[in-house]
Amino acid sequence: MSGKTRSWWGWGNVEDAVTGAERADITRRTAEMLPGADLSVHEAPPVEAFGVGPSRVQAPPGLASIASADVRDRLAHSHGQAFRDVVRALLGQLPHVPDLVVRPTSENQVVHVLDWCSGADIAVVPFGGGSSVVGGVEPRVGDDYAGVVSLDLGAMDQVLEVDRTSRAALVQAGVLGPHLEDQLRPKGYTLRFFPQSFEFSTLGGWLATRAGGHFATNLTHIDDLTESVRVVAPSGVIESRRLPGSGAGPSPDRMFLGSEGSLGVITQAWVRLQDRPRWRAGATVGFVDHAAGVRAVRALSQSGLNPANCRLLDPVEAFINAGAPTAVLVLGFESADHPVNASLERALELCRDHGGTLTEEPRHTDSTDLAARTGAAETWRNSFVRMPYQRDALASQSMIVETFETACTWDRFDALHAAVNAAARDAMRQVGAEGVVTCRFTHVYPDGPAPYFGIYAAGTWGRTVEQWDEIKQAVSEALISSGGTITHHHAVGRDHRPWYDRQRPDLFAAALQAGKKVLDPAGILNPGAVIDPLRTH
Template sequence: MGSKTRSWWGWGNVEDAVTGAERAEITRRTAEMLPGADLTVHEAPPIESFEVRASRVQAPPALASIASADVRDRLAHSHGQAFRDVVRALLGRLPHVPDLVVRPTSEAQVVDLLDWCSDADIAAIPFGGGSSVVGGVEPRVGDAYAGVVSLDMGAMDQVLEIDRTSRAALVQAGVLGPHLEDQLRPHGYSLRFFPQSFEFSTLGGWLATRAGGHFATNLTHIDDLTESMRVIAPSGVLESRRLPGSGAGPSPDRMFLGSEGALGVITQAWVRLQDRPRWRAGASVGFADHDAGVRAVRALSQSGLNPANCRLLDPMEAFINAAAPTAVLVLGFESADHPVNASMERALDLCRDHGGTLAEEPRYADTAEQDARTGAADTWRNSFLRMPYQRDALAAQGMIVETFETACTWDRFGTLRAAVDAAAQDAMRQVGAEGVVTCRFTHVYPDGPAPYFGVYAAGKWGRTVEQWDEIKQAVSEALISCGATITHHHAVGRDHRPWYDRQRPDLFAAALQAGKTVLDPAGILNPGVVIDPSGSSRDAHGPRADNAPGR
């Protein structure tokens, strides 16, 4: 990332924010889509305007050199990167700020930190890149603790060992995506895990949230790339055995994948590497009938071809992000071992069987450096990378621009799509926000898709957080009622807890609670995320009192 400056309130780097012609263009397109929107630009308040209380705790001497009480540092660690986080920062509403930010450089310091927090009754919230969109790093823990510490793992960011025979690497959890790839590239390897947050998220964060990455089929989750993990809990250290697979009882890795720092701090992991791809193929397929596109994607997911990219954009999503007039399937194949021309040609045959058409021929590449992109696929990729920055720009103009994702079986998708659309439209009417709902597939499986929905609505400045919360509640109810999951790859955090609690079996919740009691007896690790600490007085995932007066 060079010398660029991370934004303390919004997505990414300050230097990459939407300005000038780009801002004028998205404003024009938004006004065309929603003529009644008030698109006045609102600027972020200065850091000095925030009333941040003095730190309630002081780090012990052994940790003092890695602890920060700087106000800007604490504010930057007080929230994630969801729409509601960004808008609250723009409005000067960040009431939950950690008392300290601590950056350990070794496992010994992590142990010391957890010992101190357990003894002093201080909540410790693991923090990777801070890209959570579900309240996963927000110190919203109530007043049941003497203080809150943000445990920033960014200083532990090295590839420690590469096993070329097994094609795996031992990597520290605090490494950001680009730095990880930079360390693997000289060896000819890649993790090939590229979530949209890639530049600003860490391996530990991916593991803790069961993140979804680059591939639309096969190796979709970080779970698939995990060989073993090392975790430090307040009760001790756990390290699973390196194995390609095992049937020896419940997997210890599975306990910590998706645990979001509530059971222990992931410090390092052995991950399965990929040879860097050489052969690529890319194409854009148009569908006049979106339902036909859905059927084509289902056929592709069940064909065994395993495309690397298989993203179906509905007509509105395609128009907003790829300037395409119909539903578009962004299709891609890649391999380090063999040309993929035959796979692409067979995939296109399947698409044609369902009415798919190509505006231009597919593009093929035989090089280690060049992507095979074409037409709407190229436009989509560029738009995909700019989406979070454009979201921030529109959020500062009173727009409600947010996403939510899920997964369901193919037989339920039609019902789910209709229910989500109806719930969102009704909620937008209720809160007085005219808007549209879009849908795309990010990942597809033989038994179902992972639909990724977007809401673009004209909100009322000063009330857009509350308006979005009402919409979010309505669509979340629709997801659970239709038998879908509350999240496919965005994690649970604090914001998804009410629906996650309904999705998981009660006996599993009790077992998880027992596990937390053993691993974290003092209940100091990320309270309210995934599972509560023992005792109802420490229920930290309740109503969001921070939203606005009257809520």
Template sequence: MDGRTRSWWGWGNVEDAVTGRERAELTRRAAELLPDADLTAHEPPPVESFGVRPSRIQAPPALAALASEDIRDRLAHSHGQAFRDVVRALLGRLPHVPDLVVRPTTEEHVVQVLEWCGEAGVAVIPFGGGTSVVGGVEPRVGDDYAGVVSLDLTSMDRVLEVDTTSRAALIEAGALGPHLERQLRPQGHTLRFFPQSFEFSTLGGWLATRAGGHFATHLTHIDDLTASLRVVTPAGLVETRRLPASGAGPSPDRMFLGSEGSLGVITRAWVRLQDRPRWRTGASVAFTDHEAGVEAVRALAQSGLNPANCRLLDPVEAFLNAGSPTAVLVLGFESADHPVDAWLDRALELCRDHGGSLTEPPRRTDTSAASAGARTEAADTWRSSFLRMPYQRDALAAQGMIVETFETACTWDRFAALRAAVDAAAQDAMRQVGATGVVTCRFTHVYPDGPAPYFGVYAAGRWGGTVEQWDEIKQAVSEALIAGGGTITHHHAVGRDHRPWYDRQRPDLFAAALRAGKKVLDPEGILNPGAVVDPAR
């Protein structure tokens, strides 16, 4: 982290928090959008004020040097990074704190932790980088356990092997995004997987949550980049065979992808690499009619052009993040093999067919030339906004605003009705809880058969009650997503917060098979209880 300090209560690094001119401008925009909002800023309480109880458990001697009882460390591992997590920390409400944080440095340590916890009746919460926004790392496990261990694998962060011929790498699960990429760079490779949490999340976390990366089309989910897994379970080790493809029965990798540490602890994985891109080109396209922009994006998704970036922001989202009064499509292409100008030219033709117009000339980049690293102004603006969003969310949350997102995926034929239903549900819920606000929509990923809409809620909340206000809004929109034929999550995972709707989305017999699988792999039910699937205890 280059000497910077991770925040124990909010997003990212303390040194990168929103302050000064940036905070003043953010507050100004919020006041312009919601003139009745009380934007008084509140500071996080001191960690000593939480009254964290002493640890109920003690690590065995072989693991003692890896275990931490430090209060700040335990508080930082008591929650994820959802809006409700951040606000509860600001309000001093973190009731579920792990007894120990354990940082293994080898796979054998992981085996020892699971053996000890299984025998002692201690729950184990694999933590990853702690960026879950669905309660996936919160030790909310009930009273059936002697204690809770937060298992932090970030000390297991090496690239162990690179197969340049097959273009693949064996990487330990605790590798954070930037460290992973630094290790691949000398060979000219990249995993090319950049979620918004990239700086603070791990490979194992991406795998365990079936995360989605930054790129809008083609190889969007970590599933697409997974060649094989190595998983430590309480019942033993599972290691899958590395193959380009196989038709030999159901995929064992798929059993653990998305299991959120409830079936086993992913310790390493073979992942598919790509050569670092040389050619890039991009443009920003404005649409005065958002629905026309949606149709343009559908045409792009079904064209086979596979843009790397294809993010459509509705007018409110575009105003908040880029100051634009119209809907904006941020479009980009890249390749390590060939120039991509022709792909962008054809994409712009499709946009013009639907009423789109360029906001600036396209920027075309060859990274072997002096212009290396250049991007379009719009792409730079969007990228900067994209990375600053969580920090800005924290700042506004501390000023009594409700600032949160929810995401889904649906087929193109259902999108218009689903968006209308979600907007109506959110607006009605805001009225019910006394919060005035707006609902925004952008596309993060698009597929030939449908988009992944990412909705945002920006509302003037009531300080001290914004968690409860948000919970009511979340309940309403989640019901609308399921009723409208969408998924409860496209890439944010299930955790504990999405469980009620995930349980309705998945087929009953599949749920029974999943519970049976957990009983075999985790017979004592110690792994991440309550996330994805309940243990049979």
């Protein structure tokens, strides 16, 4: 990312935004899909137009050198990267702005920040890469605090130690995905964890949100790659023991994985590494009947073959992203130890058993160079990386382009799929936004898939946030009522709280709140995310 400028209002780098022929192409395809859409382009207002007031708090002398009150900096830390975040920025509506952005360079400074904020009744919102899509980094904490600090861990970004014998590494939490891989690559290792936000998200963010990576089966969540964590809470420092596994009571790691900075600030972790893959094999399979594709993926997930990529796109998703007229399964295998051609061949046999047909010849590579990858799978990968940029472009053209994801058991998928489609379509009609609903599988397990739904709808400029919120409300109700989870890998934040509160058992919520009271007595850590603090003043 050297030499590029990070956008303060939207996804990624300014230089990588959708322009020119790419903008013209997605506008044309959108107009063909939704002929009545108003696709006029709206630009982000200047920073000065937001009328951000002065900071309500001042950092103590020992922290002043790492604190920023710059307006652009504060605005960039006032939101995540959900559709509603981007549109509100385009409309000049970012009402919740941190008073300071503080960038510690050491764990000791994190301790000092939490001590200061606990004593001064200042809310602290931990911030990694800022890619949250659920309101997890938005300083929407209410009026019960003297101020809000955005605690940006980006300066703590080093691989501190590599244990070659155990194939693990001690890594600081603020490292962005590419910088982590750059540090591991010369040693022949990879974390093998590539969420869509990879370029602009951090290890600490992945841990705090229990993020899901790119790979469809086997070691799909960051939980699977975590050996131990170290956390700074207002009450003290907690570090779990490095172990390959343990049956010694409830896991301390599990308490903090997914806690979204509400219980403590993850500063570093030991993570399990992988040898860099050398052998790859992939194919693209078409299914005229989407339901047959679902049955094929279920067979694959229960076969023990563990494909690295097993993404089933329904016909609408396949058309939008690949121009394909049928459901498409992007299938891939990889290994650092042995060729995987036999695994691919067996997987293709399973697909043929369910009516699948190859849309191109299988691909085989023998190289650690990712540039050697070709074919439809690489086309999908490139599209996958560009999706957030294209989402921003369409959002500026009054389109509602957003996703919601879940997981359910295989026996419930058909009913959940139907309920979500019905809820989304009905909600789009209710808000006057003509559009389509898509579905793809991002991850699959022997006992169920993780469906990832997309909305592409023609909204009304100035109302698209409200239109989306109503669609999101209807779909979230359908997910919970159909036995799914409110989120498979996007976290809870503030936006998913109403449904997460219903999903988790009440006694567990009480136990979690009691734990927060011990770890964060003043209730300053990310208030409103995951669980509310018990305020005593």
